[in-house]
Amino acid sequence: MDTLPAASGEAAEPLTPAQLRELYSLMVAVRHLDTSAIAWQRQGIIPGYAPELGQEAAQVGSGYAVDTTRDFVFPTYREMGVARTMGVDMVAYMSTHKATWHGGLYDPLESRLAPIQAVVAGSVLHAVGWAHGQTLSAAAGTTAPPGVALTYFGDGASSQGDVHEALNFAAVLKAPVVFFVQNNGWAISVPTERQVAGGSVAARAAGYGVPALQIDGDDVVAVVEATRRAFAHARAGNGPVLIEAMTYRRGPHSTSDDPGRYRSLDEERDAAGADPLERFRQRLLADGIADDAFFAEALAAAKAEEEQIRAGIQALGPRPGTEMFDLVFQETTPALQAQAANWREESEHV
Amino acid sequence: MDTLPAASGEAAEPLTPAQLRELYSLMVAVRHLDTSAIAWQRQGIIPGYAPELGQEAAQVGSGYAVDTTRDFVFPTYREMGVARTMGVDMVAYMSTHKATWHGGLYDPLESRLAPIQAVVAGSVLHAVGWAHGQTLSAAAGTTAPPGVALTYFGDGASSQGDVHEALNFAAVLKAPVVFFVQNNGWAISVPTERQVAGGSVAARAAGYGVPALQIDGDDVVAVVEATRRAFAHARAGNGPVLIEAMTYRRGPHSTSDDPGRYRSLDEERDAAGADPLERFRQRLLADGIADDAFFAEALAAAKAEEEQIRAGIQALGPRPGTEMFDLVFQETTPALQAQAANWREESEHV
Amino acid sequence: MSNSTLEGGAAASTSAATPASTTVMSMQQALNRALDEVLAENPRTLIFGEDCGRLGGVFRITDGLQAKHGAQRVFDTPLAESGILGMSVGLAMAGFHPIPEVQFDGFAYPAVNQIVCQMARMNYRSRGTMPMPITLRVPSFGGIRAPEHHGESLEALFAHVPGLKVVSPSNPHEAYHLLKYAATRPDPVIFMEPKSRYWQKDDVDLAHCDANDDGASPTGAKVQREGRHLTLVAWGAMVARCLQVAGLAAEDGIDIEVLDLRWLKPIDAEALAASVRKTRRAVVVHEAPLTSGLGAEVAQLITQSCFDTLKAPVERVTGFDVPYPSGDLEDEYIPNIDRILFGIQRVLEYKRG
Amino acid sequence: MSNSTLEGGAAASTSAATPASTTVMSMQQALNRALDEVLAENPRTLIFGEDCGRLGGVFRITDGLQAKHGAQRVFDTPLAESGILGMSVGLAMAGFHPIPEVQFDGFAYPAVNQIVCQMARMNYRSRGTMPMPITLRVPSFGGIRAPEHHGESLEALFAHVPGLKVVSPSNPHEAYHLLKYAATRPDPVIFMEPKSRYWQKDDVDLAHCDANDDGASPTGAKVQREGRHLTLVAWGAMVARCLQVAGLAAEDGIDIEVLDLRWLKPIDAEALAASVRKTRRAVVVHEAPLTSGLGAEVAQLITQSCFDTLKAPVERVTGFDVPYPSGDLEDEYIPNIDRILFGIQRVLEYKRG
Numbered sequence A, B: 001m002d003t004l005p006a007a008s009g010e011a012a013e014p015l016t017p018a019q020l021r022e023l024y025s026l027m028v029a030v031r032h033l034d035t036s037a038i039a040w041q042r043q044g045i046i047p048g049y050a051p052e053l054g055q056e057a058a059q060v061g062s063g064y065a066v067d068t069t070r071d072f073v074f075p076t077y078r079e080m081g082v083a084r085t086m087g088v089d090m091v092a093y094m095s096t097h098k099a100t101w102h103g104g105l106y107d108p109l110e111s112r113l114a115p116i117q118a119v120v121a122g123s124v125l126h127a128v129g130w131a132h133g134q135t136l137s138a139a140a141g142t143t144a145p146p147g148v149a150l151t152y153f154g155d156g157a158s159s160q161g162d163v164h165e166a167l168n169f170a171a172v173l174k175a176p177v178v179f180f181v182q183n184n185g186w187a188i189s190v191p192t193e194r195q196v197a198g199g200s201v202a203a204r205a206a207g208y209g210v211p212a213l214q215i216d217g218d219d220v221v222a223v224v225e226a227t228r229r230a231f232a233h234a235r236a237g238n239g240p241v242l243i244e245a246m247t248y249r250r251g252p253h254s255t256s257d258d259p260g261r262y263r264s265l266d267e268e269r270d271a272a273g274a275d276p277l278e279r280f281r282q283r284l285l286a287d288g289i290a291d292d293a294f295f296a297e298a299l300a301a302a303k304a305e306e307e308q309i310r311a312g313i314q315a316l317g318p319r320p321g322t323e324m325f326d327l328v329f330q331e332t333t334p335a336l337q338a339q340a341a342n343w344r345e346e347s348e349h350v
Numbered sequence C, D: 001m002s003n004s005t006l007e008g009g010a011a012a013s014t015s016a017a018t019p020a021s022t023t024v025m026s027m028q029q030a031l032n033r034a035l036d037e038v039l040a041e042n043p044r045t046l047i048f049g050e051d052c053g054r055l056g057g058v059f060r061i062t063d064g065l066q067a068k069h070g071a072q073r074v075f076d077t078p079l080a081e082s083g084i085l086g087m088s089v090g091l092a093m094a095g096f097h098p099i100p101e102v103q104f105d106g107f108a109y110p111a112v113n114q115i116v117c118q119m120a121r122m123n124y125r126s127r128g129t130m131p132m133p134i135t136l137r138v139p140s141f142g143g144i145r146a147p148e149h150h151g152e153s154l155e156a157l158f159a160h161v162p163g164l165k166v167v168s169p170s171n172p173h174e175a176y177h178l179l180k181y182a183a184t185r186p187d188p189v190i191f192m193e194p195k196s197r198y199w200q201k202d203d204v205d206l207a208h209c210d211a212n213d214d215g216a217s218p219t220g221a222k223v224q225r226e227g228r229h230l231t232l233v234a235w236g237a238m239v240a241r242c243l244q245v246a247g248l249a250a251e252d253g254i255d256i257e258v259l260d261l262r263w264l265k266p267i268d269a270e271a272l273a274a275s276v277r278k279t280r281r282a283v284v285v286h287e288a289p290l291t292s293g294l295g296a297e298v299a300q301l302i303t304q305s306c307f308d309t310l311k312a313p314v315e316r317v318t319g320f321d322v323p324y325p326s327g328d329l330e331d332e333y334i335p336n337i338d339r340i341l342f343g344i345q346r347v348l349e350y351k352r353g
């Protein structure tokens, strides 16, 4: 499905060989970090993790279209690949999975990535509000050209009322929002066909007069191109766009999930299709854009990076307990100060 | 718009002259009671009222399709015409506007009309649950043929997340629900074009794989026919249907509203179109189905009826305060009994 | 002359000579004026909600503001409260100061997820980098014979949520100053407007928020009437009723102090302690149901600080543990003068053992 | 041997000779068994929610029930909590007894509108013609190093809502009996399961809910350990912790009574009064934030009934007024043994004046 007017200008330019190689390197780095994080959990380095195995093309491709000088991204709990692509500090990002701080330790304003979000569909409306703020600022002459909000959610999250309210608000306000759905086939144990009536989240957009694209989310080039087109459309003041990237959650929902209870290995293999990373590798090879030496180099870089991140995570101590109290408000309250004092006395013994 | 398969059987049979006259009588009764209720409010008989002036065809026509031996209806606060058509005791119905009891004094189980609902979109999900219950009972052999749930909501209410969740649940479960939207152009002061992105609630249905009809809601015959088709479809186990009846709220939102603040009389006249009652009268005349004597009789009956209802409402005393406590639970609690005793002592002095 | 005498006496702290900056207004006018000034002073403020724009809100609190400040800054939204609050969070992330309205107390429930999980927590989650200067206006409480869900008291719910501040004005003067203050804070504030008081007129001193207290912020509680025998603690519409009760009690020689709590989170525990240390008896009055209501917190705070001097357990005179009833029964539900007097009597007549 | 000794002593009322009907189970097993029996006994009961069917729930509470009772009676829903609760209301209107699950405490917020405005009120609104026999299971409270919104305590919110009943089991035995009882009631019950206790094993007497009390219903509070010097009041996961504390205090000669509140609405005021009339000192412990928490209600109920014999104001040892923190800080947030002991000490050492 494609109800978005064709792209022109910058958004229509093909990716250069260097960009294609960069995309591959990012995908390898993400794949390696992701599978490593599962190992970290098994080794007790982190208490839990939500892998994105199989969604590298969707995440790297969409994140690649973001202009971090002006756009803003609203992730869920599974967008590690987006964060990495945007250049977010990955120790600070991963710290949420170490149970250091809910939402992560990175600075969302600097990195242009909102804090990690555990409420399914929770941040979709934030994207609409943020985007409408860009419209207001542009109208007031404060910012130009306006930033675009990119919000992620899953096939499961699409069932939440907030998604409907967000689509309707965005369309009524013509807010520059790109709704990026990773339809990975599953919401924990519930498959898309028992979750998404009608079978497609993209099909919902027409009901709001919102253009939509349903794309092969495992083709990183297709994802970059679709996302760029959507950004161009929204940035030009034409309102929101919805992209449904069809992909597959190849791993468990999280490190505490056991997919064997609701799908067989055969089903998994049949439904998952070809591995997006391997697909891209074959394509780069066939097109003569990269060779085995490059792939080996990319993997080595990914490994080195993972080691650094792991070391950073292992070195991460718990946050001081005072932060519990200090970060609640901008202006603290006497009651909270009293509680902090009480805590210091009884728990810190100071 | 009409994405519902054509009707056959009973649902396709044309209305008989007697039925057409009955529909007219109902519309006159509703019109007269509705305009009288505004007068009652001005006279201090009731504290407030939400008129349905102009929506008589939509309400009478849809209510007429209900089989009160097995179907169940979920109204908002504006479905007086539906209630009257279903034969609900109108003193008991109107008592909610007298501030006697939130939801009304009629028995919802007997009348097949859920209590009046003030939370916009609040009961749409109830209809889905009730309807799924019919499916379960039918499967268990408890009831056959199954009842259909008919749920009403407005263009404004369509913005609520609950409506989306209800459509999705109903479609996933193939629940026998008819979603009946009265698009009367306004949600208090907000017109449909700034409320419903894309312009049509019916257009939303396709995104869920739900058939939909957008109909002239001021043509009572069209409304009966559409609703009957939708009921037949749902009853046959084909899942939900959405009907968007295009109509116009000719009066204020409620007796405390002042439409002059947000629309001019000219705008009102232009947008409202022909009065549905007058339209129907002309048609019956032109088709030779009714004459002036019949119309005069219908009006006289409506007037007599209104007088009886008004007398009933005026005779209605406040409910005993003990009901506040007695109707909270099926099994009361010691705390509540203590509070009731305290109330009796301090307020009833017994 | 002001209306306040009808309600049993002017506020103790404003009963001095009327300053020149004082004018008589209804609470609706005071709130409208506060919003107008806030919009003029801070270009990042935005007002929106259902019917807030052209109509000026169903209570006319935003009357005329769209015409004056433009449809970009004062606008209608679609009919979805979660949407309104979620959008507010996003606007705050973009640096704005949203002042959304939910049309009635009972329609804050669909927004609870966004209020509790997002608005109240984003500053914390973002480690202070994304403050949430959101002032959520909620026409609140009962007393106007309205339909179901139009007479709810949500203060206990809100006050329990970490990251929220909660305030409720009791008269036009408080309404003006508290709203101006709340709408300039960097943290989320739930502003609960007692809708039964919207049309009551009274003195508003625009220049001074607290008498004899130039330039002070309207934080903490406020003694609206001084007394020696017992403290009545209340907020919102119940303050006027407590002042009436105090007037009646005075005829019997009972000298009652009325403490307007104003801030329901954070609660001014010091003011509670100071008043009850003096009076040694307290009754807390609210419309919300008894169980797990904010009255329990107030009572417990008083008991904690005044245990050794309290003459009787703190009484609670509140709504019952029943759904807010229809108009015909609301006078039975909301604490009335009789029930408050009975509560006072129980405290005054309490005997140990 | 049961695990309960690890937690500082078996429940006083079940510490007699073990009857033949007793077996050792985890709370997860006890809940699963209760649901299995309820489904078998009442054909109108239905279990549904996110991942409740084939997966058996993320905590396996509904494990095997779909296979045994069929996909019509135990089924997955789409991912929408308001939808789940709204559908429950409709099913109850059709005569069913739904037993929905919200996957975690924090995901009850999107359903608050349906819970408060619909489920809790339909019996009242319909004048008793449409009862709401809905048993809403909510895996609750913290302590498992989970992601954000997976460690919330919503009892104060629920207990404040007229029309709801609220209960929380503290151990496998209570879990079995309370769930079987709740799921046969004609009124809506919020069933708060302490998820940190799911895997703890302990004795369950399937035949008797309260020892020496044949055939009695598990209503009201329950003394889990008798004592003379002070009453610790708790519910859910905090009961086991309080039993531990009582064990430690006993070593210092302090004899602590542990009252498991069980029902958070209605609260068993009589049991509170009876216990504190004896011990004359009380500390209430909960995970939820302090302000406007249920501890205030408990404290106030105790103060009301025991004012003349109380030796010290009731103490509250609770979570702080901060958003539930990440795993690394949760031991700082949840009342730990030290903090409870400090609270006990404050009460024991309290001196008037």
Ligand SMILES: Cc1ncc(C[n+]2csc(CCOP(=O)(O)OP(=O)(O)O)c2C)c(N)n1
Residues within 6 Å of the ligand: A078, A118, A119, A120, A121, A153, A154, A155, A156, A157, A158, A184, A186, A187, A188, A249, A253, D050, D079, D103, D107, D110
């Ligand atoms: C409001 C809410 N309800 C329930 C959950 C529990 N939960 C976490 S992830 C998940 C499934 C989400 O599926 P989907 O949106 O498809 O995203 P995916 O996990 O596939 O990336 C559920 C039910 C939640 N986080 N938030």
Ligand SMILES: Cc1ncc(C[n+]2csc(CCOP(=O)(O)OP(=O)(O)O)c2C)c(N)n1
Residues within 6 Å of the ligand: B078, B118, B119, B120, B121, B153, B154, B155, B156, B157, B158, B184, B186, B187, B188, B249, B253, C050, C079, C103, C107, C110
């Ligand atoms: C959840 C909720 N939010 C707000 C309101 C206040 N309110 C009552 S009616 C109304 C407008 C409804 O418009 P629509 O759905 O089109 O129905 P109509 O009034 O036109 O029949 C609003 C905003 C409400 N009743 N419920």
Ligand SMILES: [Mg+2]
Residues within 6 Å of the ligand: A154, A155, A156, A182, A183, A184, A185, A186, A187, A188, A249
């Ligand atoms: Mg998914």
Ligand SMILES: [Mg+2]
Residues within 6 Å of the ligand: B154, B155, B156, B182, B183, B184, B185, B186, B187, B188, B249
């Ligand atoms: Mg309308």
